[in-house]
Amino acid sequence: MNFRKELINHSLMTETIDQHQEGKRDVTFRVFRFNPQVDSKPYFDDYTISAERGITVLRSLNYIKEHVDATLSFRAFCQAGICGSCGMRVNGISKLACTSQVWEELDKCREPGIIKVEPLRSLPMIKDLIVDMDPLVDKMKRYSNWINSTMPLAEMGKKEFLVSEEEFHRYDKATDCILCASCVSECSILRANKEYVSPAVLLKSYRMNVDSRDSIHDVRLAELVKDHGVWDCTHCYRCQESCVKSIPIMEAIHAIREDALECRGPKDTSGAKHAEAFMEDIEKKGKLVEATLPIRTNGMVWTLRNLLPMAMKMIVKRRTPPPPPLVKSSKGIKIFRAMFREMTEHVKQDHQKSHKK
Amino acid sequence: MKPFDIVIVGGGGAGLYAAMEAMKTNPALNIAVLSKVYPNRSHTSAAQGGANAALGNKAKDDTIEMHIFDTIKGSDYLADQDAVEVLCSEAPKIIRELENIGTPWSRLDDNTIAQRPFGGAGRPRCCYCADKTGHTILQTLYEQCLRKGVIFFNEYFALNLAVNGSRSRGLIAMNMKSGRVEAFPAKTVIFATGGYAKMYWNRSSNAAGNTGDGQAIAYRAGIPMKDMEFVQFHPTGLRKSGLLVTEGARGEGGYLINKDGERFMARYAKEKMELGPRDLVSRSIETEILEGRGFESPAGKYVHLDLRHLGADLIKSRLPQIREMSLNFEGVDPIEEPIPVRPTAHYSMGGIDTDNFGRTVMDGVYAAGECACVSVHGANRLGGNSLLDILVFGRIAGHTAAEEAGKFEPGTISEEEIRVSAEELRHRMQPSGHYERYGALREELGQTLALNAGIFRESSLLHKGIEDIAELKERFKKVRVFDSSDVFNTNLMQVLELKNMLDLAETVAVGALAREESRGSHTRIDFPVRDDEKWHKHTLATLVDGKVLPGEKPVTMGRYELQERTY
Numbered sequence: 001m002n003f004r005k006e007l008i009n010h011s012l013m014t015e016t017i018d019q020h021q022e023g024k025r026d027v028t029f030r031v032f033r034f035n036p037q038v039d040s041k042p043y044f045d046d047y048t049i050s051a052e053r054g055i056t057v058l059r060s061l062n063y064i065k066e067h068v069d070a071t072l073s074f075r076a077f078c079q080a081g082i083c084g085s086c087g088m089r090v091n092g093i094s095k096l097a098c099t100s101q102v103w104e105e106l107d108k109c110r111e112p113g114i115i116k117v118e119p120l121r122s123l124p125m126i127k128d129l130i131v132d133m134d135p136l137v138d139k140m141k142r143y144s145n146w147i148n149s150t151m152p153l154a155e156m157g158k159k160e161f162l163v164s165e166e167e168f169h170r171y172d173k174a175t176d177c178i179l180c181a182s183c184v185s186e187c188s189i190l191r192a193n194k195e196y197v198s199p200a201v202l203l204k205s206y207r208m209n210v211d212s213r214d215s216i217h218d219v220r221l222a223e224l225v226k227d228h229g230v231w232d233c234t235h236c237y238r239c240q241e242s243c244v245k246s247i248p249i250m251e252a253i254h255a256i257r258e259d260a261l262e263c264r265g266p267k268d269t270s271g272a273k274h275a276e277a278f279m280e281d282i283e284k285k286g287k288l289v290e291a292t293l294p295i296r297t298n299g300m301v302w303t304l305r306n307l308l309p310m311a312m313k314m315i316v317k318r319r320t321p322p323p324p325p326l327v328k329s330s331k332g333i334k335i336f337r338a339m340f341r342e343m344t345e346h347v348k349q350d351h352q353k354s355h356k357k
Numbered sequence: 358m359k360p361f362d363i364v365i366v367g368g369g370g371a372g373l374y375a376a377m378e379a380m381k382t383n384p385a386l387n388i389a390v391l392s393k394v395y396p397n398r399s400h401t402s403a404a405q406g407g408a409n410a411a412l413g414n415k416a417k418d419d420t421i422e423m424h425i426f427d428t429i430k431g432s433d434y435l436a437d438q439d440a441v442e443v444l445c446s447e448a449p450k451i452i453r454e455l456e457n458i459g460t461p462w463s464r465l466d467d468n469t470i471a472q473r474p475f476g477g478a479g480r481p482r483c484c485y486c487a488d489k490t491g492h493t494i495l496q497t498l499y500e501q502c503l504r505k506g507v508i509f510f511n512e513y514f515a516l517n518l519a520v521n522g523s524r525s526r527g528l529i530a531m532n533m534k535s536g537r538v539e540a541f542p543a544k545t546v547i548f549a550t551g552g553y554a555k556m557y558w559n560r561s562s563n564a565a566g567n568t569g570d571g572q573a574i575a576y577r578a579g580i581p582m583k584d585m586e587f588v589q590f591h592p593t594g595l596r597k598s599g600l601l602v603t604e605g606a607r608g609e610g611g612y613l614i615n616k617d618g619e620r621f622m623a624r625y626a627k628e629k630m631e632l633g634p635r636d637l638v639s640r641s642i643e644t645e646i647l648e649g650r651g652f653e654s655p656a657g658k659y660v661h662l663d664l665r666h667l668g669a670d671l672i673k674s675r676l677p678q679i680r681e682m683s684l685n686f687e688g689v690d691p692i693e694e695p696i697p698v699r700p701t702a703h704y705s706m707g708g709i710d711t712d713n714f715g716r717t718v719m720d721g722v723y724a725a726g727e728c729a730c731v732s733v734h735g736a737n738r739l740g741g742n743s744l745l746d747i748l749v750f751g752r753i754a755g756h757t758a759a760e761e762a763g764k765f766e767p768g769t770i771s772e773e774e775i776r777v778s779a780e781e782l783r784h785r786m787q788p789s790g791h792y793e794r795y796g797a798l799r800e801e802l803g804q805t806l807a808l809n810a811g812i813f814r815e816s817s818l819l820h821k822g823i824e825d826i827a828e829l830k831e832r833f834k835k836v837r838v839f840d841s842s843d844v845f846n847t848n849l850m851q852v853l854e855l856k857n858m859l860d861l862a863e864t865v866a867v868g869a870l871a872r873e874e875s876r877g878s879h880t881r882i883d884f885p886v887r888d889d890e891k892w893h894k895h896t897l898a899t900l901v902d903g904k905v906l907p908g909e910k911p912v913t914m915g916r917y918e919l920q921e922r923t924y
């Protein structure tokens with residue numbers, strides 16, 4: 001269940017709450033401001049208000065907009081955690097303002113009593129806390145984030161597909177996604193490469209690819225394995241940690257990769273080759289043979305063309321990784337290999353179970 | 358801009374289905390969807406329960422006929438029976454179509470679409486996807502629209518229709534990102550902007566943007582509104598935000614308690630207690646508060662929904678969403694404290710008067726969904742029929758507009774018209790001497806509506822309400838927009854939304870005053886019974902010379918004779 005266990009601060013709960021005079025605390029909201037029409041660069045404005053227990057960050061921003069500064073701009077719609085409009089960074093973490101408690105945030109402030117509010121990262125700024133969502137929509141289109149039904153047009157609406165409860169559970173959690181873009185903002189790859197597919201779009205792609213009603217699994221997968229696609233993820237898990245709906249996004253990303261290896265083979269793309277080379281080293285030596293990893297991933301020509309200057313510098317600075325013969329197997333490698341084989345066998349079996357199509 | 362064949366205003370369930378169906382009907386048409394939010398943010402996403410359709414998956418003996426009867430009875434016989442027949446007959450087809458294009462419905466053991474029982478329905482016919490049905494339907498429709506290449510104008514705020522006599526030439530709207538006023542000349546316009554229940558402001562469960570924009574634009578263009586007085590209240594909204602605590606809380610055995618510690622439902626429904634029908638429980642809570650037995654707080658009066666006796670385990674396992682909401686929006690853990698609740702405006706049955714094909718009285722203007730009043734819900738909507746309504750009639754409106762677009766000449770909108778609209782906006786942003794705060798007006802509007810045109814209505818209260826609204830409209834003239842920026846001016850947008858709510862609020866209060874009977878969601882203390890002889894008809898509200906002109910329209914009857922509505 002999607003529930004935060006440490007939701008209540010017990011020291012606050014023990015205070016006696018009079019129904020007429022609930023506890024109040026002074027809070028300063030340090031809000032990111034930027035109006036492209038007049039500002040050459042962003043700055044922060046401080047707004048101090050008195051916040052009672054139970055008040056959310058969004059309600060506070062609404063209060064500030066109504067009573068203090070009408071120019072403060074942010075998006076908000078349902079105010080109940082389902083529409084995904086009010087994604088923003090509160091105390092540095094991307095989340096929904098409408099489901100964030102002010103008193104809880106007070107315990108997470110870097111400077112006591114000051115809650116920092118900033119726009120989501122990795123999406124173009126529009127004004128104050130508002131960012132442009134169009135790049136995300138464009139990616140949903142590029143990666144065909146829709147079902148292309150196997151039902152012929154003439155048959156539409158006449159009968160149901162029969163879908164097992166088991167299949168439903170495969171994509172149930174993924175369909176919780178409200179596209180709030182918190183994961184987009186937290187993703188460490190996107191911060192370096194704006195063209196990267198992005199976690200939300202990978203999640204949606206996964207959801208479509210495991211749906212038996214869909215007919216373009218292969219087309220979608222072919223797009224996903226290209227540059228800026230599924231192999232670019234570095235498993236930092238920040239998307240999953242910040243997901244406001246507690247969706248296991250990384251599991252979806254892993255599943256796409258496994259699917260890609262299975263359907264398209266290990267020689268498909270540099271991402272697949274990299275994963276394969278990685279596995280090979282671990283199985284053989286228990287550690288990586290870094291010197292040859294780029295060659296096995298991207299080929300000799302690419303490596304010479306792209307990494308030669310860096311390799312020269314490494315040689316000069318004596319930072320080159322040891323050549324393969326000098327990479328000795330890790331201690332206890334025999335036991336490790338047995339464990340490794342058992343593990344990969346398990347994964348294979350699980351995989352076959354969940355991907356019977 | 359090149360004239361469009363169809364401009365759809367609103368990107369929720371009705372608008373997106375209309376777009377999809379119009380493209381299917383005639384792929385050569387030039388279609389645009391305008392929305393003041395990204396379509397996936399629309400309030401369709403908040404519908405948890407499900408959509409009714411007599412699929413017969415769960416109860417094999419369910420029939421379309423039974424669905425029709427339940428809907429008509431639920432409407433307190435005010436729904437048009439031919440419209441209800443369309444709604445219920447199309448239901449199985451539309452649910453299957455959604456299934457075919459990817460909606461992740463929950464499933465039964467035989468792998469068919471799952472169905473569950475719902476209030477007022479004789480059979481379990483509500484199709485659902487866990488507690489996120491509206492969300493998944495909206496996602497599916499948005500995905501399919503992206504697939505088909507529907508042209509979206511996201512974050513455009515609709516301002517007004519360009520009209521020539523009895524025919525529309527298109528729409529004028531503001532691009533939020535640039536602040537520019539832009540023209541959308543079009544052969545046809547479909548309004549699908551959702552409901553107007555947010556006019557009850559913090560006494561409403563609706564999204565901040567459910568301000569009846571489409572209805573207000575149509576109303577100002579002279580198109581009649583129908584049955585505006587019918588607004589459904591849900592018994593248990595959270596005190597501060599009006600957000601819904603679903604019926605599940607009472608279903609699992611929660612108590613409603615007043616400030617004297619009484620389980621007051623014993624006074625109103627001895628047997629069913631907290632599980633009485635929605636309107637009865639709402640009226641009971643409101644009575645307790647009005648008679649001084651409610652709790653008081655700066656955020657308003659309320660009663661307690663007490664779950665503590667159910668125990669931490671049950672609350673955590675069966676009511677996790679309710680606990681999370683209560684913690685997030687009231688700062689109250691229902692395991693340790695009762696939840697402060699009061700009735701909250703939840704759904705608007707009234708809307709733009711349309712026929713069964715989505716047509717309004719104006720050539721080239723159509724409406725669908727909560728924005729329209731066909732009418733299929735009459736005086737009271739059944740749970741599970743709102744999602745169905747937007748799907749069925751969104752699709753019909755899209756189809757009709759696509760078929761009829763060819764009949765109309767392409768509209769043109771002059772530079773002068775655009776300039777006038779822009780000038781009006783600019784005028785609001787000029788600093789002046791004394792000014793009013795839009796936030797205060799918005800709150801006062803909600804308060805006066807809740808008090809005078811809310812759950813209990815009465816002649817003197819409604820007169821007071823109408824006076825208040827007139828005064829607020831006067832004060833609105835002095836509302837000042839402080840944000841002078843062209844880029845994403847949410848201050849300006851909220852002021853324009855307030856104007857829409859004020860215009861519509863008048864029709865709600867006037868309709869409620871005219872209707873001297875109690876029917877469905879409309880309860881008159883001074884006229885406590887249903888009066889079929891005088892009031893078995895729809896009310897209309899048309900704007901003539903700046904005033905509401907009341908009118909009426911007969912109810913289309915069919916197979917079902919008038920009966921008393923008892924459960």
